Amino acid sequence: MSSYDVAIIGSGPGGYVAAIRCAQLGMKTAIIEKYSTLGGTCLNVGCIPSKAMLDSSHHYEDAVTHFEEHGIDIPGEIKVNLEKMIARKQSVVDQTCNGVKFLMKKNNITVYEGLGSFKDKTHIDIINSDGESETIEAKNIIIATGSKPSNLPFIELDKERVITSTEALKLKEIPKHMIVIGGGVIGLELGQVYKRLGAEVTVIEFMDRIIPTMDAALSKELMKVMKKQKVKFNLSHKVKSVERKGDEIIVKADNKKGEEVEFKGDYCLVSVGRRPYTDGLNAEAAGVKIDGKGRVEVNEHLQTSTANVYAIGDVIRGAMLAHKAEEEGTLVAEQLAGQKPHIDYNLIPGVVYTWPEVAAVGKTEEELKEAGIEYKSGQFPMRALGRSRASMDLDGFVKILADKKTDEVLGVHMIGARCADLIAEAVTAMEFRASAEDISRMSHSHPTYAEAVKEAALAATGDRALHI
Numbered sequence: 505m506s507s508y509d510v511a512i513i514g515s516g517p518g519g520y521v522a523a524i525r526c527a528q529l530g531m532k533t534a535i536i537e538k539y540s541t542l543g544g545t546c547l548n549v550g551c552i553p554s555k556a557m558l559d560s561s562h563h564y565e566d567a568v569t570h571f572e573e574h575g576i577d578i579p580g581e582i583k584v585n586l587e588k589m590i591a592r593k594q595s596v597v598d599q600t601c602n603g604v605k606f607l608m609k610k611n612n613i614t615v616y617e618g619l620g621s622f623k624d625k626t627h628i629d630i631i632n633s634d635g636e637s638e639t640i641e642a643k644n645i646i647i648a649t650g651s652k653p654s655n656l657p658f659i660e661l662d663k664e665r666v667i668t669s670t671e672a673l674k675l676k677e678i679p680k681h682m683i684v685i686g687g688g689v690i691g692l693e694l695g696q697v698y699k700r701l702g703a704e705v706t707v708i709e710f711m712d713r714i715i716p717t718m719d720a721a722l723s724k725e726l727m728k729v730m731k732k733q734k735v736k737f738n739l740s741h742k743v744k745s746v747e748r749k750g751d752e753i754i755v756k757a758d759n760k761k762g763e764e765v766e767f768k769g770d771y772c773l774v775s776v777g778r779r780p781y782t783d784g785l786n787a788e789a790a791g792v793k794i795d796g797k798g799r800v801e802v803n804e805h806l807q808t809s810t811a812n813v814y815a816i817g818d819v820i821r822g823a824m825l826a827h828k829a830e831e832e833g834t835l836v837a838e839q840l841a842g843q844k845p846h847i848d849y850n851l852i853p854g855v856v857y858t859w860p861e862v863a864a865v866g867k868t869e870e871e872l873k874e875a876g877i878e879y880k881s882g883q884f885p886m887r888a889l890g891r892s893r894a895s896m897d898l899d900g901f902v903k904i905l906a907d908k909k910t911d912e913v914l915g916v917h918m919i920g921a922r923c924a925d926l927i928a929e930a931v932t933a934m935e936f937r938a939s940a941e942d943i944s945r946m947s948h949s950h951p952t953y954a955e956a957v958k959e960a961a962l963a964a965t966g967d968r969a970l971h972i
């Protein structure tokens with residue numbers, strides 16, 4: 505029987521990063537993945553393919569709506585070739601997954617293809633797609649089995665017209681009218697993809713705002729911009745049935761007043777969140793406890809109820825984000841090597857890759873108010889930047905929240921061009937516990953979108969923004 509210092513179940517961003525870090529630290533490492541490609545949700549059906557589709561659809565939208573203004577004339581009709589677009593997306597996915605395979609080889613990590621299932625707390629049975637099984641032994645085991653799309657109990661996902669994000673990434677035609685249930689990150693990103701490609705898109709959201717966990721000002725601005733892009737929103741609507749009649753999908757929901765509203769489309773994307781995935785893991789054989797929400801229970805060291813078994817990523821509590829899973833993979837590996845790593849969960853940024861992009865780190869205004877923390881706020885609009893005018897990306901703003909007495913930055917919330925990248929500056933500043941004045945005194949290249957961060961910091965330090 506093969507024996508390892510560490511075996512990791514699941515090869516998503518949590519699992520494969522944990523494997524690399526364990527190997528770097530000198531541990532004999534194995535990784536088990538039930539699918540034939542490595543990379544998990546993120547690389548196969550999540551972050552990477554959705555961003556590939558967002559980029560392709562953005563190019564198309566630019567070509568149709570903005571090229572002329574930029575002085576670029578394209579003779580003839582500009583058309584979408586969806587098959588080609590999806591094939592390009594798949595080649596991006598394939599290259600990225602192969603990159604992970606290469607990294608496993610480079611770091612001498614043994615890869616097992618098959619479903620990993622606990623036999624006991626140090627043994628894992630691996631059953632491959634041909635039904636063959638083998639057992640490996642490991643001193644330490646990391647559960648990194650990720651998540652799957654959630655559903656509402658009364659919705660039957662036929663995966664043809666009533667679909668999840670997984671199917672939305674490989675449709676054969678552009679929907680005429682896509683009904684999106686759930687105004688969270690995934691629904692808005694994929695809704696925007698198909699809106700740009702020509703579909704009518706209607707979002708139905710249970711809460712009274714979209715992206716409800718983010719700062720309310722971001723929800724408001726994103727909805728305003730997406731409405732300009734002709735996406736329709738129905739907030740405070742409780743979906744109660746989804747029915748397919750031939751190629752037609754009928755969604756019924758109760759609005760705020762309790763009245764029934766009916767929506768008709770040809771596709772319905774159900775994006776109501778994701779659930780932790782432990783099917784087939786047989787966690788109980790290792791004495792690993794699962795909580796009431798289906799998550800593997802962990803302590804602050806990400807250790808489960810069984811001392812040599814750890815869990816990371818979407819399968820445990822916290823934000824379901826690839827970079828959170830990666831940090832946790834690194835943390836467990838370094839702990840196993842006797843180091844004392846630490847993750848500040850308050851400083852894990854959240855991003856929505858719509859255009860304009862939305863990004864945030866730290867506390868929202870709502871959280872600060874609820875905690876009774878006195879704060880000051882500085883905001884700067886993107887449209888006041890020379891860079892924004894040059895690119896015609898005028899929507900959005902940067903908002904910095906700082907402690908009223910100490911000026912320490914407590915939260916940064918932004919919406920605008922390239923905010924997914926801009927947020928890194930805020931994370932760095934907050935990791936070093938910068939004040940708003942610290943940021944305002946740093947030189948920011950001109951012309952860049954990053955100047956909005958400096959200007960918002962100037963505004964937060966006492967109404968000192970220069971360009972407004």
Ligand SMILES: Cc1cc2nc3c(=O)[nH]c(=O)nc-3n(C[C@H](O)[C@H](O)[C@H](O)COP(=O)(O)OP(=O)(O)OC[C@H]3O[C@@H](n4cnc5c(N)ncnc54)[C@H](O)[C@@H]3O)c2cc1C
Binds near residue numbers: 519546651784
């Ligand atoms: C459409 C979409 C877009 C997203 N975009 C972003 C984004 O832009 N940025 C971001 O940060 N996050 C994004 N996410 C979320 C991100 O994909 C997840 O947070 C991330 O993949 C979680 O990583 P993980 O390692 O915990 O699990 P996963 O990536 O889910 O990987 C788990 C792996 O474990 C395998 N597995 C499960 N059980 C077993 C078993 N018993 N034996 C063997 N293998 C098993 C699974 O097959 C899977 O490959 C997106 C998700 C979706 C669906």
